[in-house]
Amino acid sequence: MEILEEAQRLERAGHDIVHLEIGEPDFDTPENVKAAAIEAIKSGFTKYTPATGIIELRKAVAEKLLKENGLKYDPKNQIAITCGGKHALFLAMMTLVESGDEVIIPTPYWVSYPDMVTAAEGTSVFVEGKESTGFKITPDQLRAALTPRTKVVIINTPSNPTGASYSIKELEALADVIVAHPKAIVFSDEIYERLLYDGAEFKSFAALRPELMDRTVTFNAMSKTYSMTGWRVGYLAGPADIMKAVADLESHETSNPTSIAQKAALAAITGDQSSVETMRKEFDRRRLRMVELLNAMPGVSCQKPTGAFYCFPNVRGAIDKVVPEATGNTRSAKFCDKVLEDIHVALVPGCGFGNDDCVRLSFATSMKNIEEGLARLAK
Structure with a gap:
């Protein structure tokens, strides 16, 4: 968000900024979703709702999870609607993690995970997903990281920031390790499950064993x-005892998710899904072009992502060239600052994700922006 704010400041000063940092689709919200929100306003659906969301939406989420993910949850006491996916994760972290607890976080990680652990007074234990393994951790690495103090293991596939996705076989191997450690709880972050490419597979972690x-x-x-x-x-689903504690915390923290947005979400889940595939196909086209252009640059190498809408290229050679004076573990931040200042292209430094050799670029933007931004970088 700091990078976005600085880019917007430069735009206000008259500079032409190419945004490759923003992690959100450039497509408009589907019309049926917007219409549902407008109808909610017109009909006066603007009051408090149950803390965990309206039962119609919780039922729709339960039906989705059963049909698409093979997971059976009771919408009355095992599902909570939240003020975004980040809020869902934060609620669960604050509910389960206490001082002395360890939370295993594979790297590269979504930037908010460690701060959530810190807020809950837990300890983050980082396990490196190496480039040689496609930014994915191995069963042996996970086994070595698990201790009697492990409370939570976070699994995010497809991944933000790398776009890597675990195969079902790889997930099953991780699941077998966790089954042997009965005190560990898995947080399965599945927000990019519908954005997959090249035949990549997806299976919810809870359905593995x-x-x-x-x-x-x-x-x-x-x-x-x-x-x-x-x-x-957003939403989360889990065992009834955990979800009871989540519901109690949510009721005191936010009262309820916005009533109007809940009606919009209901329309999204239960309505026509064709817009999702339209968006995915366009992201796929942009993905291939971005990877091609990045790998043509000296000092840059980029693995082809199989999910989400991010590329996470290794730019160590480019960092050495552009900011040779940079030292420490924030060299990628200095590189991104220089790129934004000199050629007005906004990127996200990898140091915020636990890998200082890389930067994150989003292809959830127009092909024009991708072509222009990477043309500037190539120079």
């Missing part, structure tokens, strides 16, 4: 799938 259903909390949101980032509607 019967033993994990009661030890997994599943997270998702409307933001990426339906281009609803500003509407702030």
Whole structure:
């Protein structure tokens, strides 16, 4: 968000900024979703709702999880609607993690995970997803990181920031490790599940092994799938005892998600899904072009992402050339600052995701922006 604010400041000063940093679809919210929100306003659906969301939406989420993910949850006490996916994760973290607890976070990670752990007074344990393994951790790495103090293991596939996705076989191997450690709870962040490419597979972590259903909390949101980032509607589903504690916290924290946005989310989940595939196909086209252009640059190498809408190229050679004076573990930040200042292209430094050799670029923007931004970078 700091990068976006600085880019917008430069725009206000008259500079032509190419935004490759923003992690949100450039498509409009589907018309049926907007219409549902307008109808909610017109009909006066503008009051408090139950803390965990209207039962119609919770039922729709339950039906979606059963039909698409093979997960059976009771909408009355095992599903909560939240003010975005970030809020869902934060609620669960604050509910479960206490001082002395460890939370295993594979790197590169979504930037908010460690701060959530810190807010809950837990300890982040980072496990490196190496470039040589496609930015994915191995069962042996996970096994070595698990201790009697492990409370939560975070799994995010497809990944923000790398766009990597685990195969079902790879997930099953991780699941077998976790099954052997019965005190560990899995946070399965599945927000990019519908954005897959090159035949990549997806399976919810809770569906991998019967033993994990009661030890997994599943997270998702409307933001990426339906281009609803500003509407702030997410959800989580899990064991009834955990969800009771989540509901209690949510009732005191936010009272309820916005009533109007809940009606919009209901229309998104239950309505025509063709817009999702239209968006995915266009992202796929942009993905291929971005990877091609990045790999043509000296000092840059980019693995082809199989999910989400991000590329996470290694730019170590470019950093050495552009900011040779940069030292420490924030060299990518200095590189991105220089790129924004000199050629007015906004990128996200990898140091915020736990890998200082890389930067994140989003292809959830127009092909024109991709072509122009990478042409400037190539120079």
